[in-house]
Each structure stands twice: as structure tokens, then as C-alpha cells.
Amino acid sequence: MVTLTATPKSSLADEPVKIHITGLEPSQMVTVQASLTDEKGVFFQARAFYCADKNGEVDLERDAATGGDYAGIQPMGLFWFLKPDKPFTRLMKRDVINTPFEVHLDVLNSVQLTSSPPEQHLAGQVVERWYATPGMQRIPVRSGRIRGALFLPAGQGPFPAVIDLFGGVGGLIEFRASLLACRGFVALALAYFAYEDLPSFLGEVDLEYFEEAAEFLLKHPKVRGPGLGILSICKGAEIALAMATYLPQIQATVCINGTNAVNGFPFRYRDLYIQSIPYRLECMLLTEESFLDIFNVVEDSQSENHQANILPVEKASGKILFIVGENDKNYNSKAFAMETMERMKKLGKTHCALLSYPSAGHLIEPPASPFCRQSWSPFFFRPLLWGGEAQAHAEAQVQSWREIQTFLHRHLHSAQSSRL
Incomplete structure (x- = not known):
């Protein structure tokens, strides 16, 4: 038989x-x-x-x-x-x-x-x-302006805490935060537009909203401070980089396939206002397969005209890990990460590290997610091309997921941790 x-x-x-x-x-x-x-x-x-x-x-x-x-x-x-x-x-x-x-x-x-x-x-x-372990809790979050879902591991804790940010698809995506909670983190899946009473479209980015989320998380009795981490991708990675730069609560930041400057929408934080590099919508292309290629919509930030838009990551007090797919068809993410690494090198800073995966695409997710080269995304009239070659991308997801957990656990155990 x-x-x-x-x-x-x-x-x-x-x-x-x-x-x-x-x-x-x-x-x-x-x-x-x-x-x-x-x-x-x-x-x-x-x-x-x-x-x-x-x-x-x-x-x-x-x-x-x-x-x-x-x-x-x-x-x-x-x-x-x-x-x-x-x-x-x-x-x-x-x-x-x-x-x-x-x-x-x-x-x-x-x-x-x-x-x-x-x-x-x-x-x-x-x-x-x-996507959950026995005893794990999911708590809807409606606190002040904050909207999201909080995932608590089973047990008394305290546990390291992470804010989970996705990108331009909007809404509330929870599968990554829930897996983080399975791995011993208190995880806040944070929505920031196109969800409940939040704005329908992403406009000006108010960093005080994200600071409010950080303070909310650090006050939870199951959270071990003094700082917290961020796991982010795409537009969320751009926001996470700004949070790492300006918010002292941020101790460890993972940016997956993001940029190094403020793009599309300006950022505001208290008295600080950072103008954005305009999206070049005229650079959107349709491939022969009728997929939407937006690779050139985000302009290279190295132009002299855009120096004021670059996030001064050297001001960050915590550690930052850039993860990029070299076949990302959404952003030129490796170039943006390399620009930041070069900037840090010139300034003698050592708090940034880079993991680069040849032939991986934009959607580097936990290995629970099958390879997705293109898919529909809200706000676009054609399926978006994410890029990547199946085998290399799948292997990158497995390896990067291990590296992300190691990085976050290491740097959220002690505020004095210095080794990347």
C-alpha cells in the first residue's frame, strides 16, 4: 500500500x-x-x-x-x-x-x-x-489614534517588543506579526492608512502617530524595555528608517527593500518638516506581460537637488539592518541601502548592516509565504511586478527570517548591545 x-x-x-x-x-x-x-x-x-x-x-x-x-x-x-x-x-x-x-x-x-x-x-x-501557538493572544488596538492588532506570546514575559509595518498596500496585515509572537516577541501589527477611520490614502506622514504607537507598546506590562524594534518593508521601511532616526525608543530596525530618503509624501515630526522627492509617475511602465513596472518611479536620492530629503540615519541611536533583494522590481533597493552604508562609512558610523540576496525580489517575507513574482495591489490598475527568481527568492526568505529574529533578539535584550 x-x-x-x-x-x-x-x-x-x-x-x-x-x-x-x-x-x-x-x-x-x-x-x-x-x-x-x-x-x-x-x-x-x-x-x-x-x-x-x-x-x-x-x-x-x-x-x-x-x-x-x-x-x-x-x-x-x-x-x-x-x-x-x-x-x-x-x-x-x-x-x-x-x-x-x-x-x-x-x-x-x-x-x-x-x-x-x-x-x-x-x-x-x-x-x-x-500562525499562532497555544495561549497566544490577539488584541485589537484602538488607543488614541493608534489602530492595529497586538499579539502577545503565551507566558508572563516580559518579552522584547516589535512594531510591524507593511507598505503601500495599506490596511492591516497581521501574518508576520503573529509569527513574530510565535517566536517570543510582543508584536504590534500597525496600520497607518486605508484601515477603519484612518485616512483612505497615504498623504503626509506624521511621525508622531508612530511615536504614539511606540509609547503605547512600551507601556504594556508584558513588554521588556527600554527600547523596541521595528520590522518593515517597502514604504513601511522608509517610515521605519525615519523612526530609527528621530525616535529614541527605537533600538533595532529591520528595513526590507526600502529607500533612504523621503519619497512621495512629506514627513512631519513636531517642528521638523521634511519635504519629499516627488514620485515620477510618468516613469511607470507596462511590461510585455502587462504587469506594472514602477522601478523608476522613485528617483535616485543622490542628486544634489535631493540632499535635504535624505534621512540622516547617522542620528539613529539603535542598530539598523537593511535586507534587499537584488532583483527587486519595485525599488532600486540595493542602491538605496548601499548609499546609506557609504554615508555611514564616511561618517565613521558602524550601527548599520546590510544583507543582500542576489535574484531575490521585493516581497521578502517569512518562509510561510510562497514566492510571488507579481500580484494585484490596491491603488494600481495593473498587477505589480515584484521581481525575483523563484528558487533564490525562496532561499532568501528562509535565511533572512532567521537573521531577522537573531538581530531583533540580540539588540532588544540590552540597550548596551553594540555588536551587529
Whole structure:
């Protein structure tokens, strides 16, 4: 009898799953597939072809896929390369506390390029991929102006605290903050536009809103101060860099694929007003595949005309980690990070570090998220091109997620920590 065994059957979404198949004929060709349906009813699937060994077994940790959605030895390929049946849909968990993603793993006889008849199904198993641990809490936040969701790990604490910021999609995105809480952080998923009574569109950025969020978080009895961290991407990374520069509460900042200057919308903080570099909307391009390429919309900040727009990161009191994908099609993020690193070098500053991933794209997320090269995004009339090559991007997500946790834990343990 053919048996597919996946272990563990229930796990956190960022953890690996081992897949082992037994009971096949020697050298039998099979298709192994994974599938799930998201909370909006979109079906995602990945499949790969394998040849059983002389004992009639396939072990995804040992054996190479011969084709399908990926090739080679890819133990987590079925999870990394899930593709939607509704084009340009990004897989994001919405109810992160109460329900897991249920991933159906199946073995089909021979090489199956399309849906197979029932008699071709040899074995299967369902695994649960959770975004919460037992005892973890999600608390909606409506405090003063602050809107978001607070995630508290189980236990008394105190725990290091992190503000989680996404970018130009707006709204409230919680899956990354919930995974941070699974890893021992109090995490505030912070909305800043297009959510509840917040402004519908991003305009002038008021850093006092983000300072209010920092103070709210540091007052929580489960939070271990004296400072906190930020995990951010895209426009959120630009805001995070400003927070690191001007807010003394910020002790450790991770900026994923952001810029080094104020772009599009001015920043205000008390008596300080930083004018923005205008977006060059005329530089938006449609690719041959009809994706929207906005790579050149954000102008190079090195121009003499834009020196006043560059964030003076040398003023930051905490540590900063830049993470960039060298195939980012949204921003020239590596160039922006390198400009900051050069600026810090000239000024003799050592509080910034850079992780750069060749062939990774813009959406560098926890490894729970499958590779997404392009998808619909609010406020745009075509799917946005995010970039990246599937294999390299997936590996960057695994490695960077480890590095992010290490960085945040290290620099939120002690205000005196000095080593990046």
C-alpha cells in the first residue's frame, strides 16, 4: 500500500515539513502535489515529479524532482512554489489565530500535468500550518489614534517588543506579526492608512502617530524595555528608517527593500518638516506581460537637488539592518541601502548592516509565504511586478527570517548591545 507521511502533521507556518512516500514500485514515476484554498476561496497548488528508488520510496529531503513547478532537491518546494488558480493573487493568512491553512498533500500515479481522475490517486495526508501557538493572544488596538492588532506570546514575559509595518498596500496585515509572537516577541501589527477611520490614502506622514504607537507598546506590562524594534518593508521601511532616526525608543530596525530618503509624501515630526522627492509617475511602465513596472518611479536620492530629503540615519541611536533583494522590481533597493552604508562609512558610523540576496525580489517575507513574482495591489490598475527568481527568492526568505529574529533578539535584550 502506498503511504505518504508528512511530519509534523501540525506545525507553525514558517517551520519545515518532512515528506516521505513508501509502498511504490521500484523506479515508479509519481506526481506529488500540495494544495490549499485560502480564506477568499482561491485555490493554490504546486506539483512536482519524482522517481521512486529501488525500495519504492521517495524522500523529498533526499530525492530530486525531475520537473513540475520546480526541479532538484527541494524539501519544501511544494510549499514554496504554490500558485493560485486566480491569476496574480498573493497568499496571505487573514485569520491568524483561530484557523490554520490546511494543506492537502497527495501522491498521483505517473506524471500528471493536469487534474487527474480519482483512480490515479495513490495516497494523501492533510497538514495544518498555523500562525499562532497555544495561549497566544490577539488584541485589537484602538488607543488614541493608534489602530492595529497586538499579539502577545503565551507566558508572563516580559518579552522584547516589535512594531510591524507593511507598505503601500495599506490596511492591516497581521501574518508576520503573529509569527513574530510565535517566536517570543510582543508584536504590534500597525496600520497607518486605508484601515477603519484612518485616512483612505497615504498623504503626509506624521511621525508622531508612530511615536504614539511606540509609547503605547512600551507601556504594556508584558513588554521588556527600554527600547523596541521595528520590522518593515517597502514604504513601511522608509517610515521605519525615519523612526530609527528621530525616535529614541527605537533600538533595532529591520528595513526590507526600502529607500533612504523621503519619497512621495512629506514627513512631519513636531517642528521638523521634511519635504519629499516627488514620485515620477510618468516613469511607470507596462511590461510585455502587462504587469506594472514602477522601478523608476522613485528617483535616485543622490542628486544634489535631493540632499535635504535624505534621512540622516547617522542620528539613529539603535542598530539598523537593511535586507534587499537584488532583483527587486519595485525599488532600486540595493542602491538605496548601499548609499546609506557609504554615508555611514564616511561618517565613521558602524550601527548599520546590510544583507543582500542576489535574484531575490521585493516581497521578502517569512518562509510561510510562497514566492510571488507579481500580484494585484490596491491603488494600481495593473498587477505589480515584484521581481525575483523563484528558487533564490525562496532561499532568501528562509535565511533572512532567521537573521531577522537573531538581530531583533540580540539588540532588544540590552540597550548596551553594540555588536551587529
